[in-house]
Amino acid sequence: MKYKSQQVAWWFFTLSVILLVLQIVYGFIMAFAHMGFDVLHDIIPFNAATATHKNLLVVWILSGFMGAAYYIIPEEAEHELISVPLAKLQFWSLAIVGVVAVAGFHMNWWEGRKFLEIPRPLDYLVVLNVLLFLYLILMTLFKGKKQTTTALVLSMGLLFAALLYLPGMIWFDSQTMDSFFRWWVVHLWVEGVWELIMGGILAFLLIKLTGVDREVIEKWLYVIVGLTFISGILGTGHHYYYIGTPRYWLLIGGIFSAMEPLAFLGMALFAINMYRKGEKRHPNKIALYWTLGTAIMSFVGAGLLGVAHTLPQVNLWTHGTFVTAMHGHMAFWGAYGMLVLAIISYSMPLMTGRKMYTKEGANYAFWLSNIGMVGMVTAFAAAGVTQVYLERKVGMDFIEAQQAMAIHFYVLVGAATLFTIGVTMFIVNYFKYGRPTEEALEPA
């Protein structure tokens, strides 16, 4: 690590791992409710648990992205961050808005819009916060010696992500319009601009970990993000099949979203090939595991499990069932969760000067969390297919079908326990690294 200001990333990573733990707690609350033990109903009804689970997810990932940007941009631009105090201010305001939002969810202060439950007054604070973040990142990049493709793609992703938050803040009287623009945020984030962020972080990690020539890596980066937008923008149509929008979306959404896995396949091939090509054998193997892992798991979770229900003929039956939850878990974990853990694994030894990656625990964390996640996704899949057949195909009453699937939630909790052990080991390791140190700075 060359620039002292990169260490500000530590704050964001710390917030990120803490929120991940909380997210998991709420996941268990919901899983128990599905098993028939909705014991917390009076304090934390299911809708409070679900809003918390989903928003903590979004915030821990975003906090991880911000930490990644604060770490990567100074190094790529070869310039200290323009202001560390302002970055800390941005951090604390993010943390406070997050806490207030989550507390609000428990007091019926929210909006019933999946993933965007944060009420509007807080949305304005989020916007201010993100503006400050973008100002710091973009000015650093602008003042820096270099504007590399990696840094540009990452910054473009962050900028567009901020812009796309805005259509989600408009009030509509019609549920159809509301839903239409909710997808501008949710879909165009995860299947659009967040993939730019992913591509940028992945390119940075591959350059550092494999030693492959930057020009080669960055050329493929453009191809991948090009594929992302060409398929993903019109692919939004796969959410416009059944919400009161015209039928032509069945065709457009079907065709373009079916091409979306190409970008994720590109990402996976890219990572594996660069790894093979690389001469350098970086000692931080575990960072490499998470880097290759995210490239592969995102292809499985987002690409394959996404395409599995993206054609309108299939989606008619699976729309809004546990099949969606199956895909949602592996996609978010594979593409964005693992990515954040990859940049954390890479940067912590460099920020703190402690080489904890040689510890066995770091390996177990990787394998247990991933095996646990695959188990969870399998349980969701079993529940989802059961639900589609009983409720949609045979016409069984909703709750009766749910009771027939309760068994799959026992399996879910078992697998989730494994997952949680893995994540806990990761986090224990994280805190063992301690705070960033002066000694970690490379002599100029």
Add this chain to the structure above:
Amino acid sequence: MLSKNQARTFFFAGTIISFLVFLGLTWHTLAREVPEQTNAKNITESVIRGKKIFDSNNCMGCHTIFGEGAYYAPELTKAYQRKGEAYIKTVLTVKTPWAPRGRKMVAYGMSEQDAADVIAFLKWAGEVDLNGFPPEPDLQSKVPAPSSSQ
């Protein structure tokens, strides 16, 4: 082989063209098709109030509507047509959690007026043309009737 410049052009051109097409389709959908397909003229004051109540209580945090939301409680798109007004009114106005088969709903204890607004909203939602969603069960007729055993 592909050069970095060509790759960059592919990215920018692909993105801009896709985005413009998407904007055009969005305009066509929202200005030309949606008002009719969703019976926008039927979105009365009461429907709007109903939507606000639906939204501010995060009903979507348990239920789905138009197939969007959480999977803890029934799809509500056709709830009005399936269950009727009186049933829904009871669910919304009772002071203890509604739990016909053990799974509890939050007890909202709504006023008559609020319940009527939510019902108006659900009635409107049930009349939107959703291109065939939710589908009619297609295997129901294939399930053999239980042999009456006494």
